[in-house]
Amino acid sequence: MEYVRDQCEFKNGLLVPSDGASGGLALFWRKEVTVHIQNYTSSHIDAFVDGGVDGWWHLTCFYGNPKTSRRCESWSLLKSLSTYSQLPWLVIGDFNKLVGLSEKEGGASRSASQMARFQEVIDVCGLKDLGFIGPQFTWLYQKFDGTQIRERLDRALATSNWLSKFPTAKLYHLSSSASDHCPLALHFVRKQKKRRYHKPFKFESMWLKNDKCEEVVRRAWEEGLLRGSAFPLNSCLESCRVCLDDWNKNDFRHVGRQIVRLQKALERSELQPTSPLIIVEI
Template sequence: MSLLSWNCRGLGNSHIVNALKEVIRIEKPKIFFLMETKSNRDWMEKIRDRCGFKHGLIVPSMGNSGGLALFWKDEIQVNVIKYSMCNIDAEVNSGDGYGWSHLTGFYGNPDTSRRTESWNLLKYLSGLSQFPWLVIGDFNEIVGLSEKEGGADRPTQQMQNFIDTLNCYGLHDLGFTGPKFTWLYQKVDGSQIRERLDRVVATVEWTIKFPQAKLFHKSSSSSDHNPLVLQLVKEKIIPKHPKIFWFEAMWLKDSSCEEVVTSAWDEGLFMGS
């Protein structure tokens, strides 16, 4: 089972919609979380249908700003607990024997002066469920200068506030495979700023429940953010059984049978018990 998260920066044109459909076709997520849809409810319901999903929760944009959506397949049980312009919080059962978990699709406030509101929101959400907790989305913050390339340095205290919040609620980074940065800003002078703003964090209890979980940063030219694909469980590989050797009685009629069997035995081609 996989989960997709993407700050798509608007779904108002066919190019980005087709890009979303292509990611879903390739990755086959059972749940996906979208941020900055910049779309109303009617349009997002059409997007949901085009992507082959029947269930979901939509937080419409306010004019040309914001907008969230969480969509899921039939076999997934979802109880939505709380939602706002910055989060969709739910309890989820994937139906494959792993039971219930606490899932938060999160969008950190892009306004630096209001970043504390985002961390207070995480504090509030942490108490909404007793199940193991996973938070995925665009936090609009980094934990160190190694997660940034280009532009002015991030204030140390600003990053430390984010780190302290994660530590306070037992959330740790799951790591990733793929491009190092998830966000790109192209400046008018041709220079670029790259940062790792999108991530997945979880409690120890969640990682114990899903020990094989692995996050992938996927590339995309349709948004300034890369999609995140979280594989929760590796696909089971069914071992190939060796072909059964059947001895045909008719072979005994062949005069060379004894010679062939003796030669094969000497070369170790037959396994004894």
């Protein structure tokens, strides 16, 4: 997790160790953000966040107990945290519970009383669901017979004063091929459309695994030197850029574009009801 923190350039954080191969929580934040950790367990991290001109607010990262017999412990914890402060409050995470059958596809039916209990706790805590943008379900289980179970176990809940403080906040369900849960991305402001700029050159690490790479660079460098430029280094680098780009298009067929295409195809598949055809596509 420290590697993930460093890669995301988060300088501060709290890591709650896992119990063997299960559990484990982490909350990381950038150095310019002020976060005061209040308390934590293996099921939650509770903190106050300085929102700058928006003032302080209350954040809880939550993990509902996966065992039905111990789910009441999670709801007792949530209700206890709701009395901790009067600050605008956001709770986000994996609650391991549904509020209705519309949040489930495939598998055995969930207990109506347990779903009602979860909704009751949400109401008692004064929380409202932020809704979401993206695939309907956040968790997928692939059974041995090829069928799937999909459920919305992950969500963000907030009090009315938090929603008033951040009226443009949007929760996105992202696609993932590396986990049975999809990542949640909470944007506090509407994303602005990016301006189209000329794409900068990017050296792909996968090129180094190809035996042709060294030869492409050697020939490009020689071509750069033969141009007789007053700035030979710039000339060689530009020659390498052009030759590597052409080689990438011819030999790898725009791998970056293929990744984007496959990612979009995955997102489209996740939006569709479960069927043998969709399972094959995923």
